[in-house]
Amino acid sequence: MRHGTPKFVDERTSVPDAGRRSMFAEVIHACRAARLLVIPCVAAAMVAIAGTPVNAQTMSTVYNVKLPSVIRVAIRVGNNPRGAIQWVQTIGFQQYCADVLPNEWMPSWDPQALQAGAMAVKMFAWYHTLHPVTIGGFTFDVDNTVNFQEFRPLSGRIETDRALTATWPYAYTDSNGVIAALDYRAGIPDNPNWAFVGSQKMAQWGSQFWALTGLPYLRILNLYFTGRTLIPIP
Amino acid sequence: MRRIAPSVLFVAIVEAAVLFAPVGAPTFADAREVSPSYSSPAKNPVSAQSFESTVEFRVADPSLKPIPGARVAIVGQSGEVLGTGLTNSVGMWKAKITVKPDPRFVSSGKLGTVTALVTATGFNEMLLFEVPVDQGQVQPVILNSIQTGQRNEPVAALGNIHRHAYMRLIDDYAQRIKLVRQPAIKGEQGYAPWDSKIR
Numbered sequence: 217m218r219h220g221t222p223k224f225v226d227e228r229t230s231v232p233d234a235g236r237r238s239m240f241a242e243v244i245h246a247c248r249a250a251r252l253l254v255i256p257c258v259a260a261a262m263v264a265i266a267g268t269p270v271n272a273q274t275m276s277t278v279y280n281v282k283l284p285s286v287i288r289v290a291i292r293v294g295n296n297p298r299g300a301i302q303w304v305q306t307i308g309f310q311q312y313c314a315d316v317l318p319n320e321w322m323p324s325w326d327p328q329a330l331q332a333g334a335m336a337v338k339m340f341a342w343y344h345t346l347h348p349v350t351i352g353g354f355t356f357d358v359d360n361t362v363n364f365q366e367f368r369p370l371s372g373r374i375e376t377d378r379a380l381t382a383t384w385p386y387a388y389t390d391s392n393g394v395i396a397a398l399d400y401r402a403g404i405p406d407n408p409n410w411a412f413v414g415s416q417k418m419a420q421w422g423s424q425f426w427a428l429t430g431l432p433y434l435r436i437l438n439l440y441f442t443g444r445t446l447i448p449i450p
Numbered sequence: 451m452r453r454i455a456p457s458v459l460f461v462a463i464v465e466a467a468v469l470f471a472p473v474g475a476p477t478f479a480d481a482r483e484v485s486p487s488y489s490s491p492a493k494n495p496v497s498a499q500s501f502e503s504t505v506e507f508r509v510a511d512p513s514l515k516p517i518p519g520a521r522v523a524i525v526g527q528s529g530e531v532l533g534t535g536l537t538n539s540v541g542m543w544k545a546k547i548t549v550k551p552d553p554r555f556v557s558s559g560k561l562g563t564v565t566a567l568v569t570a571t572g573f574n575e576m577l578l579f580e581v582p583v584d585q586g587q588v589q590p591v592i593l594n595s596i597q598t599g600q601r602n603e604p605v606a607a608l609g610n611i612h613r614h615a616y617m618r619l620i621d622d623y624a625q626r627i628k629l630v631r632q633p634a635i636k637g638e639q640g641y642a643p644w645d646s647k648i649r
Contacts, residue, residue, distance in 0.1 A: 318588070319612070319613065320613070322612055322614050322615075323586060324584070324585070324586075362613070366613060368590060368610065369510075369514050369590060369592070370508040370510055370514065370588070370590035370592075371588055371590050371610060372588070373586060373588055374586070375586070401639070401640030401641065402613070402614065402617060402640060402641060403640065405557075405614070405618060405621075411639060412639070412640075415639065417639070417640070419640075420614070421614075
């Protein structure tokens with residue numbers, strides 16, 4: 217994405233609990249304005265939030281959650297999945313995807329395989345921005361290793377950027393638009409990877425195999441992930 | 451009836467024991483790491499002829515701010531300097547490199563490797579081993595800033611070899627030395643690491 221390649225522009229933000237956080241802030245502000253003590257103020261805010269009618273069944277969908285603008289990446293030493301976390305870096309969401317795809321899918325692969333990979337990388341990351349974790353005192357969405365997706369800054373390639381650009385306006389979800397991770401594994405080189413077909417996990421080498429047989433990326437995705445469809449992101 | 455000398459009988463028994471020893475029984479030879487009898491993978495023979503590719507070096511500081519004017523020097527497989535260049539205003543230098551395919555990566559097609567030495571004013575040196583040379587290859591380089599009162603010595607790291615390339619290298623050599631895979635990992639259908647056992 218850097219160094220002269222077209223840069224994604226995305227000013228949209230994704231804060232899943234934005235409404236509730238906003239309410240919290242408003243209660244604090246109101247209490248301060250009324251010169252109340254902070255502790256009762258916080259308690260009041262918590263009661264207010266607890267009393268908010270929240271449907272526990274509400275799912276995050278492409279219709280109620282915007283595409284993230286940033287993602288928090290835990291940086292592990294040497295991209296080692298068992299390495300210590302050094303720090304957490306906040307990165308533009310599209311930049312993150314651009315610096316993941318060439319490390320997960322080989323940039324020399326067929327464009328349709330790269331597009332299938334682009335969709336998987338984006339949906340996987342989107343899901344994890346909605347499900348952050350805390351490890352060793354660090355709160356983050358993903359790390360820079362194959363625990364999540366291999367992320368290497370400044371590694372974006374033209375071929376993989378093209379695949380991201382082509383698929384960026386779309387999400388690949390169930391008919392309700394529920395944001396779910398599209399998981400994947402390396403798979404067996406030069407092989408259809410039948411074991412993954414219908415497994416809800418895509419084989420990276422399988423995507424390349426099927427792309428070389430002429431399958432477009434959506435049909436490749438459909439092979440591995442059932443019950444999902446391509447929908448435009450509102 | 452002719453009698454067999456005891457010494458002849460003993461030699462015959464030893465030879466039979468060696469001949470019919472169970473395959474795979476541990477011997478001292480198993481401890482050796484390399485044996486001329488190991489096969490080499492000839493599935494995808496790659497021509498040893500040199501080829502030219504472009505590698506794009508992207509040099510930045512730890513905050514990912516590009517470093518213009520950084521010097522990149524390329525050292526070839528025989529220790530020769532293949533060329534040097536300076537990064538442009540966005541911290542990039544495209545190097546045209548002519549190399550022979552690295553035979554370790556035979557299954558990944560034509561992939562060469564070089565060493566890169568990167569220097570820049572105000573930064574510590576970086577030495578990158580095993581920089582892959584492949585068409586359109588990108589090699590990020592993050593330089594550490596010089597810090598007063600610190601040792602400011604060079605840093606060494608590995609080049610940006612793709613996961614799939616080194617996974618294939620492992621598979622190739624594991625098959626050559628006849629390793630067996632570990633049992634499948636519960637809940638993981640994708641990959642089982644190779645074991646220390648030899649079949």
